[in-house]
Amino acid sequence: MAEACKHPAVRVVSRTEDSEFVECVQCGEVFDSEEFEDMRIEESLRDGEEDKE
Numbered sequence: 001m002a003e004a005c006k007h008p009a010v011r012v013v014s015r016t017e018d019s020e021f022v023e024c025v026q027c028g029e030v031f032d033s034e035e036f037e038d039m040r041i042e043e044s045l046r047d048g049e050e051d052k053e
């Protein structure tokens with residue numbers, strides 16, 4: 001079932017000279033750590049809006 005994973009925890013699986021790959025410990029998806037940072041930034045921006053009163 002395609003449940004949206006927010007990748008709450010990741011671990012580094014591979015590192016090269018100019019990039020780093022992380023794997024989500026929950027769903028096992030592997031992505032570039034930069035990509036992961038972008039996701040986190042979007043997520044926090046969205047959370048910030050929701051928290052606004």
Ligand SMILES: [Zn+2]
Pocket residue numbers: 005006007008024025026027028029
């Ligand atoms: Zn995940």
